[in-house]
Amino acid sequence: MTLATDQEGAAPRTARAAVAHALRNATYEILPFKSAEEKVLAHVPTDVALTVTTTEAKGLGPTIDLAASLSKQGYSAAPHIAARLVRDRAHLSDIVDQLRDSGIDRLFCIGGDAAEPVGDYTDALSLLQGLRDLGHPFSSIGIGGYPEGHGSISDELIERALESKAPYADLIITQLCFDADTTIRWARKAQDRGITLPIRVGIPGAISRQKLIRVSAGLGLGQSARFLKKQQTMFWRFFLPGGYSPNKLIQKLTSAFAEQDNNLRGFHVFTFNDLDSTEAWRKAWLARLT
Template sequence: MTGKDIAGLDEAKHAIPLGTKINVTFLDNEDLEMRVAAAKAVKDLGFVPVPHISARRLQSQDQLEEFLGRLQEVGATGHVFSVGGDPTTPEGPYDSSLALIQSGLLPKYGVREVSIAGYPEGHPDIPDDVLWRHLEDKSAALKDQGMDAVILTQFAFDTDPVLDWIHTVRDRGIATEIRIGTPGPAGIKRLLGFARRFGIGANAMIVKKYGFSLTNLMGTAGPDRFVTDLASHLAHDHSAGSEAGGAGAARTAGSVKLHFYTFGGLLATSEWARDFIAAQS
């Protein structure tokens, strides 16, 4: 959710299980009061706030500490998401989420778990070798400071690169829980717009596999097929690893969950997840 989505969260609360993690964005058109109010609303409704901290948008250490202090006052610093952010030139002393983590300030304000970004299909502006090095360095820095980590990925339409990336993460010795970014149901044009913005592969073959066509952009699309396909492959990996033992077990995906991007709104995504779970059971 964004800082402007408090009313939307209240509308969707009936469809969200208590204790669900809800991320709160750090956008350039929002201010401190909006971010803190949104995190407090999440907490007050019985959910777990995960405020984003955009490293390159922070103008000073004082601004970071003010934000963390205000979040701590409303009980919203247990879980945060440290992300680099969009500005090409950093607005202050932190040029990356790694630099933010290495500041050592997060545990001082009660942070116990830090989400860090993962990019199964790469990043349009960052070379793959840099992405992998930072992922490893962030994981090590969090461990050294006694904080837990979660890898939260960009959203995807295709399970194949996601599964390959998960296995590469595990091959590099990173056992952290992974939450795969998944678009909630939304208009097809809107989904493709976000895909272009974030460098996500969306060619005709991939989106057909996901469940919609580039020749018909007027409808909406949900992640039913993507989630089902991903779950099937992960279950097969787990089964194969358990049967193989030893080296085979090391190739299993480990702890993998979902993170929903609510491009179509909190209510639509929450009701979709509720209904999907009910249909499976």
């Protein structure tokens, strides 16, 4: 299963069919915690593609190891490779070789949250260029999109960065999305600027506020502080009366998935490793739609 071909083809004609297609081919993001592999094997079908996040505290090792192990179990698992954690060309070459030997053919390239880069790669663009120079073997490379902006980078710089990265990539995965209208406007603007990559909208899975607190605590003090800062909008919404559910968001996005003025093609579910409830939620949606 690849992200840039079958799953990312033209949207079905009706809005209902388009959303069913997007949920049927949703990708799940998981954290490289000790219990992650066990939870994936217990609750996630092998036809659900995965991405594995990376953290500054743990480094790239646990991310690559988990992606490799899941790949051997029959999953399509794309590790997040954070540019600021890659030392130099030799280090990047070693990473590419390790992933190739593990049968991994998908990547998600990010700049990363480390305050200072450990080496030559300062952002996702420099990492993408480094992969190009190595003649990488990957069939699909994803990059990040920020419909609701970035906490420390101006909107103008974010837009320019997306335009610069797009020629090296095969798809865009957005940050967590909470406002459907903002996301739709952003996707239309990207298409107007000539960015034609398929877009997967990042949405939270069926996760409780208690689980979110435990996940944050498990990241470690420094990493947790950055996580809280980046996700403050999410925390605010989760602690509203009644909490937060992705259902209304999906309903508001439905019509856009059938339109041709944007490249919205799928959902990327931030599971926070709450995989049993997230998969049950996805199946319930598909049952209603089909």
